[in-house]
Amino acid sequence: MNNILSYLKNKHLIWQGKAINEPDSGSLSGYPELDAGLEGGLPTQGVIDIHSDIGIGELRLFLPYILQRQARQQRLLVIIAPPLQINGEMLAELGIDLNQVLVIRPGDQQQALWAAEQCLKSDCCHTVLSWLQNLEIHQVKRLQLAAKQSHAVQVIFRQQQTQGLSLPVTLSMSLQPQAQGLRIKVNKRIGSWRHQDIQLNMQALWPALQLPEQHNNDNNIIPFPKQRAS
Amino acid sequence: MKKLWLYLHFPRLQMDCQFLAEQHRPVIILEAKDNSTRQLNELASKAGIKPGMGLGTACALCHDLHVEPYNSDLESNKIKQLCDSLYQLTSDICLFPPDGILLRIHNMLRFYDGLDNYWQAISGTLDKNNIRYHYATGATPFAAKILAQSQWDQVCEDRQQMHQQVLAQPLDASELPTRVVDNLKRVGIRLIGDLAAMPLSEIARRFDIQLVTYMGRLLGELHHSISFYHPEKRFNRRLELLYEIDNTQILLPPIQLLLQALEDFLLIRDQVTEELLLNLHQREQASLTVTVNSAEGEYRAKVWQTLMQLKLESVQLQSPVYALSLETGNTHLKTPRADDLFSGKKTALSQTQLIAMLQAKLGQELVQQISLHNDFRPEQVNRYQNAGKALSPLPKLQANRPFFLLSEPQKLNEKVRLLQGPERIVSGWWDDHAITRDYFIAHSAQGRWYWVFRTAEQRWFLHGVFA
Numbered sequence: 013m014n015n016i017l018s019y020l021k022n023k024h025l026i027w028q029g030k031a032i033n034e035p036d037s038g039s040l041s042g043y044p045e046l047d048a049g050l051e052g053g054l055p056t057q058g059v060i061d062i063h064s065d066i067g068i069g070e071l072r073l074f075l076p077y078i079l080q081r082q083a084r085q086q087r088l089l090v091i092i093a094p095p096l097q098i099n100g101e102m103l104a105e106l107g108i109d110l111n112q113v114l115v116i117r118p119g120d121q122q123q124a125l126w127a128a129e130q131c132l133k134s135d136c137c138h139t140v141l142s143w144l145q146n147l148e149i150h151q152v153k154r155l156q157l158a159a160k161q162s163h164a165v166q167v168i169f170r171q172q173q174t175q176g177l178s179l180p181v182t183l184s185m186s187l188q189p190q191a192q193g194l195r196i197k198v199n200k201r202i203g204s205w206r207h208q209d210i211q212l213n214m215q216a217l218w219p220a221l222q223l224p225e226q227h228n229n230d231n232n233i234i235p236f237p238k239q240r241a242s
Numbered sequence: 243m244k245k246l247w248l249y250l251h252f253p254r255l256q257m258d259c260q261f262l263a264e265q266h267r268p269v270i271i272l273e274a275k276d277n278s279t280r281q282l283n284e285l286a287s288k289a290g291i292k293p294g295m296g297l298g299t300a301c302a303l304c305h306d307l308h309v310e311p312y313n314s315d316l317e318s319n320k321i322k323q324l325c326d327s328l329y330q331l332t333s334d335i336c337l338f339p340p341d342g343i344l345l346r347i348h349n350m351l352r353f354y355d356g357l358d359n360y361w362q363a364i365s366g367t368l369d370k371n372n373i374r375y376h377y378a379t380g381a382t383p384f385a386a387k388i389l390a391q392s393q394w395d396q397v398c399e400d401r402q403q404m405h406q407q408v409l410a411q412p413l414d415a416s417e418l419p420t421r422v423v424d425n426l427k428r429v430g431i432r433l434i435g436d437l438a439a440m441p442l443s444e445i446a447r448r449f450d451i452q453l454v455t456y457m458g459r460l461l462g463e464l465h466h467s468i469s470f471y472h473p474e475k476r477f478n479r480r481l482e483l484l485y486e487i488d489n490t491q492i493l494l495p496p497i498q499l500l501l502q503a504l505e506d507f508l509l510i511r512d513q514v515t516e517e518l519l520l521n522l523h524q525r526e527q528a529s530l531t532v533t534v535n536s537a538e539g540e541y542r543a544k545v546w547q548t549l550m551q552l553k554l555e556s557v558q559l560q561s562p563v564y565a566l567s568l569e570t571g572n573t574h575l576k577t578p579r580a581d582d583l584f585s586g587k588k589t590a591l592s593q594t595q596l597i598a599m600l601q602a603k604l605g606q607e608l609v610q611q612i613s614l615h616n617d618f619r620p621e622q623v624n625r626y627q628n629a630g631k632a633l634s635p636l637p638k639l640q641a642n643r644p645f646f647l648l649s650e651p652q653k654l655n656e657k658v659r660l661l662q663g664p665e666r667i668v669s670g671w672w673d674d675h676a677i678t679r680d681y682f683i684a685h686s687a688q689g690r691w692y693w694v695f696r697t698a699e700q701r702w703f704l705h706g707v708f709a
Contacts, residue, residue, distance in 0.1 A: 067690035071645050071709040088593055096646035096707060100612030100624050105639045114629055115610045116600060127600055134591040134599075189689020220642045220662055220683060221691050221708055236678060236698045 024149070024178045042076025042217065049210035050183070050201065053077075058182030059156045059166045063199075066095055068189040070169060071141075072218055073196075075106060078139055081165070082108055087138040090114045090131045093124045095143050125151055132158035132166055140166045152179045191223050246348035246399065248361075249386035250368070251376045252324075252341045254281045255317045258373040260310070261484060268304050272297055273312040280312050314340055319480055323503075324371065325471050330510065331363050335471040336383075342390070344383050344468065361397045380404055383468060384460040388415055388434075408460070409435030416460070422453055434460070477507045477515075478569040486525060486562035490554040493522070493563065497550055500568040501543035508573065514539030517571030518546060527560045534602060537630040538594035539574065545595070552603035597629045614639075618669040619677055620647060620705065642683065644693040644706030651703040654694050658684035664696070683708070 020026045040053045047053045054060065054077050064070040082089060089112055091098055100110055114131075118124040124142060131137045132155060140159075147168070159166045168181075184199040193214035198207055215222040254263060262269045268286035270279045279295045289304035301307055317340050325335050325343060334346035347360060354360035357379075368375055378394040380386025381401055385408045389396075392415050394407060411434045413423045426449075431437050437445070438461055446454045458464030481500055487493050497520065508514060516539050522530040534553050540546060591599070600609045610626045616637035617623050623637075624647065642662070663682030670676040679695040686692060693706030 065688065065690065067646070067686075067692065067707040067709050068688075069691065069709070088596075094646070097624070097649050098612065099620075099643055099645060099647045099706065100614050101620075101639055102643040102645050103612070104614060104636055105641060105643060110612050110614065110636075111633055113612060114597070114600075115612060115626065116604065117608050117610070118604055119608070123604055127604065130599060131596065134596040136591060136593045136596055223659075223661065223685060236680075 024180065039077070039080065041073070042080070043073070043212055043214070045210055045212050046073075046196065049196070049198065049207055051204065055165065055182045057163045057165060058159050058202075059152060059168065059180075061152075061179060061181040061184040061199075062167060062169050062187060063171070063185070064169060064187035065171070065189070068187060069194050069214055069218075069221075070187055072214055072221075073187070073194065073212070074141075074167060076217065079106060079108065081138045082112065085138045086112070087136050087164075088112050088114050088131070090116065090128075090137045090140045092116045092128050092131075092140060092142040093118055093121075093144065094141075121145070125155070128166060129154055129158050132162060132164045135162040135164075137162075137164055140164065141169070142166065143169045145170060147179060149179060152181060156180055156182070244348065244401070245346070245381065246351070246379055247381070247383050247386040248345040248347045248364070248377065248379050248397065249338075249383070249390040250343045250345070251387070251390040252321070252343075252373060253376065254283075254374050255320055255341055256310070256313055257281045257283060259316060259320050259482070262308075262310060263374075265308070267306060267308050269308045269310065270300055271310045271312050272300075313482075316482055317341065320373075322474075323479070324368070324373075326473055326507075327367050327371075328364065329471070329473050331367060332360075334468075336468045337471055338387065342387065344386065346468070346470075347379070357397055357399055380408070382460060382462045383466050384417070384456070385462075387417075388460070391415060409433065409438055413437065416456065418453060418456060422449065425449075476570055476573070477504050478567065479503055480565060480567040482565045483563065486564050488559055488562040490557055490559060493554065493566070494547075494551060496566055497568075498543065498547055500566060501546050501550070504546070504568060504570065505541055505543040508541035508570075511573075512576050513573040514541045514576045515570040515573045516540075518550070519569050519571065520550070521567040521569075522557075522559065522563045523565040523567070524559065524561045525564055530557070530559070532557055535606075536595065536598040538592055538598065539576065540595075541576070549598060549602040552599065555603065556605070594630065601629065618667050619675065620667075621675070622670070644691075645709040646707040648705055648707075651695070651705045654692075654702040654704045656686055656704075658686050658692055658694060660684050660694075667695075681705070 017026070039056050040047055062070055078089060089108065091113065094115070098115055100113070103113060104110055116127050118127055121144060124144060128140050128142050131140050155166050178200065181200065183201050186197040186199055188195040188197070190211070193212040196210040196212055198210070256271055257263045257269065263283045265283070266285070268289050268291070269283045270286050270291060271281040272278070273280045277296045279291060279293055279300055282291050282293065286304065286307065291300045291303055297309065321337060321339070321341070321343065325337065328335055328343070328345070332345050332347065332350050334349070336344040338344055345364070350360055351357055354363065376390050376393045376395055377397065378386055378389030379397045380389055381404055385404065388411055389404070389407055392411055398404065412432060413426055413434060416423070416434060426437065437457060442454060442458060442463065445457065455464060459466040479500055481496055483496060516536055518534045520532040520534065522532065524530060532553055534546065534549050536545070536549060597609060606628045609629045611629045611633060613625045613627050613633045614623055614637055615625055615634065620643070660682045661684060664680035666680050668678045678698045681693060681695045684692045684694045691708035692704055693708065694702055694704050696702050
């Protein structure tokens with residue numbers, strides 16, 4: 013083979029059509045548009061790489077999916093290195109059993125990766141959510157291998173990056189906020205070609221978080237009770 | 243049934259424990275109290291050193307002599323350890339400090355179908371320890387002892403032969419005080435047999451009661467009461483290192499030895515433990531205690547080894563370690579894991595094992611679970627606690643709470659659009675954290691969903707993020 017071609021192949025910058033793995037049929041994400049865009053839904057195992065800002069709905073995207081996995085498998089949901097404190101009340105309200113939720117706050121990225129790999133390998137976690145930056149290919153490969161071994165899913169949340177490196181993940185998506193929900197760009201999905209961006213409407217599932225057409229909530233503000241002088 | 247005793251004599255216990263005998267130089271172990279040589283290796287005895295010699299004489303005989311101080315703790319530890327392993331084979335064990343073990347064997351022979359089988363089992367266990375020993379059977383404890391110390395090294399049930407052998411021993415080999423032995427020699431009594439030929443009443447008239455008791459016990463005419471050994475209830479073992487170690491990674495192989503002993507100990511008792519305390523005895527520093535926990539009770543050395551290794555990665559030694567000791571926390575009976583045979587493949591680790599492993603590596607306080615408390619104040623609802631403990635029952639939950647909370651509300655310095663609210667929370671008047679707030683769901687220009695609140699002073703704060 014041509015030297016340049018093999019070089020590019022080793023760098024994972026190109027891949028060959030014949031080496032396609034059948035994409036896994038996926039499990040429903042809870043959002044019909046996303047299921048359609050991903051031809052079946054989110055993967056049932058492997059590493060999902062999410063490029064997103066904090067607070068635009070990146071977790072709401074996964075919550076129906078996590079709930080579904082939690083209900084089906086009596087395994088742990090592990091949250092590693094969250095950028096802010098996790099509010100357990102919200103998880104409990106959704107119906108997630110807090111006994112099955114583990115929050116790990118490692119000191120550095122090395123520990124975070126170690127913990128994620130152990131959790132995936134242990135076969136007793138269904139989903140691991142980690143917030144990581146600057147990943148190396150070999151690190152992701154290890155996570156991918158561990159996740160596939162035990163049919164677990166590793167979701168990695170990262171800030172928007174213009175990194176050219178193509179990581180060996182099962183699915184990579186970039187999220188942009190939108191009035192109705194999210195605009196999802198699928199950067200990579202094993203076994204499929206690039207599709208159009210997915211317009212996701214999250215209002216049906218999260219009625220509390222929607223932008224009204226007309227913004228008028230001035231009339232329902234009640235003055236605070238007078239504080240007694242003490 | 244006539245009684246039969248087996249005595250095991252360990253002439254060079256400390257030397258064998260410290261692997262001094264194999265060294266290519268003369269070594270003696272000196273008892274500092276009375277300045278006498280207690281143990282010596284072959285090279286030392288070739289140089290003419292004899293047990294009991296003073297340090298001066300020994301040094302004069304051999305210029306490159308290596309001298310080790312006698313360590314009685316080490317020997318008694320080792321003897322106890324041997325007793326523990328022998329206890330698996332035989333029931334009645336008695337310690338003869340500092341260097342002997344007496345076994346009552348006549349009641350075990352039927353169980354083993356003969357003395358040969360029994361001795362095979364015992365000697366097999368002893369040989370595993372790489373310790374030199376002498377042994378002998380005897381009709382009485384003292385008879386067995388005197389024969390073992392004279393290196394007879396035979397087991398037999400022939401009482402006549404054993405008796406003859408005992409009678410042929412010189413009086414020096416007995417436990418009689420030197421003064422008494424000298425007195426007896428002066429009147430021409432040199433062997434035990436000479437003394438035994440005289441009637442006890444005659445001896446009692448001429449010598450003190452000590453000699454009479456000894457002879458009576460030796461020949462089985464007087465009862466010799468023995469108190470038997472009971473193994474320890476808890477595992478607590480100490481290991482002296484052959485040289486000082488200042489790297490925790492190098493400590494792992496010796497720790498493995500201790501863990502293996504722990505496994506044997508717990509396995510026989512069908513017990514598990516949740517906590518191990520490893521004491522690292524440091525030269526010139528207070529000893530360091532490393533506690534390793536496993537939420538699921540465990541006995542296997544392999545599992546503890548992994549946890550120990552992870553824990554030690556974060557341990558800093560202040561000075562070199564010369565000894566290790568390992569003890570268990572609470573132990574309890576093993577209850578098997580309830581795995582469903584039909585629920586598909588078994589998991590590699592149980593959840594508690596995973597938590598134990600993460601906690602060992604990262605520290606207990608970094609692996610947490612969320613427990614909810616019944617409170618309206620968002621700050622008070624979430625309590626993070628170390629994983630593995632029971633959570634408090636779920637309180638009444640509020641709707642529309644954000645996924646992320648800021649640990650401290652921050653001033654809102656961003657233009658936001660209020661979407662839903664207000665949700666008024668006025669609570670906590672009973673303690674120091676009273677709040678009066680109106681909470682809103684807000685949307686920022688960047689498309690973020692915030693949970694903000696307004697205080698009575700009309701100041702705005704950001705408290706949560708809907709991710």
